[in-house]
Amino acid sequence: MPKARVLIVDDDTNLLDSMRRQFATKYDLVTAQGGEEALEIMAASEPFSVLVSDLKMPGMDGVQLLSRAAELFPDTIRILLTGFADLQNAMDAVNRGFIFRFLNKPCPLASLEQALADALRQHGLVDIQRENYSLKRFKRLLEGIVHGFSALVEARDPYLAGHQARVTDLALAIARELGLAPDELEILRIAALLHDIGKVYVPADFLNRPGVLREEEFSVIKMHPEVGYDILKNLGEDWPVATIIRQHHERMDGTGYPLGLAGDDIVPGARIIAVADVVDAMCSHRPYRPSLGIAAALQEIEQGSGLCYERPAVEACLRLFREKGYELPTIAGNVS
Numbered sequence: 001m002p003k004a005r006v007l008i009v010d011d012d013t014n015l016l017d018s019m020r021r022q023f024a025t026k027y028d029l030v031t032a033q034g035g036e037e038a039l040e041i042m043a044a045s046e047p048f049s050v051l052v053s054d055l056k057m058p059g060m061d062g063v064q065l066l067s068r069a070a071e072l073f074p075d076t077i078r079i080l081l082t083g084f085a086d087l088q089n090a091m092d093a094v095n096r097g098f099i100f101r102f103l104n105k106p107c108p109l110a111s112l113e114q115a116l117a118d119a120l121r122q123h124g125l126v127d128i129q130r131e132n133y134s135l136k137r138f139k140r141l142l143e144g145i146v147h148g149f150s151a152l153v154e155a156r157d158p159y160l161a162g163h164q165a166r167v168t169d170l171a172l173a174i175a176r177e178l179g180l181a182p183d184e185l186e187i188l189r190i191a192a193l194l195h196d197i198g199k200v201y202v203p204a205d206f207l208n209r210p211g212v213l214r215e216e217e218f219s220v221i222k223m224h225p226e227v228g229y230d231i232l233k234n235l236g237e238d239w240p241v242a243t244i245i246r247q248h249h250e251r252m253d254g255t256g257y258p259l260g261l262a263g264d265d266i267v268p269g270a271r272i273i274a275v276a277d278v279v280d281a282m283c284s285h286r287p288y289r290p291s292l293g294i295a296a297a298l299q300e301i302e303q304g305s306g307l308c309y310e311r312p313a314v315e316a317c318l319r320l321f322r323e324k325g326y327e328l329p330t331i332a333g334n335v336s
């Protein structure tokens with residue numbers, strides 16, 4: 001691990017020599033004899049974790065240096081060394097936020113060492129805060145992309161409008177009933193929001209046409225789980241979203257598509273989405289039929305429980321609707 005970078009500024013060269021002797025092995029230590037020189041060094045080199053400055057120096061004094069450094073290098077933690085006579089100056093600097101800590105001169109090396117350790121801990125916290133902020137921004141970006149893709153496929157098929165969001169809501173409710181862990185819920189949420197993304201490959205008139213589809217048209221529609229897998233497979237193994245999408249039309253008894261997988265060969269997320277998907281699909285209007293209603297949808301999964309649909313997922317779904325007052329959300333779609 002690289003040593004923390006520390007800049008110490010003082011016009012007393014003897015004091016700088018003593019600090020170099022004391023700290024050179026512990027820190028990546030740089031010294032400067034005045035404020036102007038310190039700012040030049042900071043501008044020209046890698047960022048410093050901590051800046052320690054004497055108060056009284058010819059030219060730019062310590063408060064001026066640290067206030068300037070606070071503007072130019074806000075992530076560097078600042079410490080002021082001051083005599084008792086300058087206490088008011090030092091307190092003002094603390095109160096104005098220029099410095100993390102001030103130390104009285106002459107300062108025992110042990111006190112300075114402790115202050116440096118505290119400052120480095122503070123610098124670590126600033127780093128963590130920055131990382132958290134970046135992560136939050138990245139998460140918002142990812143969220144926007146996922147919802148954008150979800151809207152993209154639904155825009156081509158008015159009968160799909162709101163379907164993926166409603167399936168997501170129900171699939172998450174089922175998953176919570178089943179006690180899935182937060183990480184699994186997050187993966188399931190993304191997979192459910194995008195589960196029909198492969199329908200971008202299906203010609204729009206196949207999707208919107210009333211009447212029964214011809215065999216070859218249906219075989220094109222049946223490719224959408226595989227196409228969805230191809231679109232998202234590069235997300236990697238940490239995010240098995242693509243696998244869930246590939247398997248959301250598989251059935252527990254092996255009668256599904258595209259691979260005809262059965263039982264435990266189907267990932268749990270896909271088994272849950274399969275149940276939520278069929279419930280929302282039966283409750284939605286289709287070009288070739290009106291909504292069949294929630295009673296028929298629940299009857300369908302009940303009859304298929306343990307056969308084509310996973311029994312615990314079905315039982316959780318029935319409990320939600322029949323005992324817990326769950327209703328499919330009304331999201332810009334066609335739930336009756």
Ligand SMILES: [Fe+2]
Nearest residue numbers: 195196248249
């Ligand atoms: Fe689908």
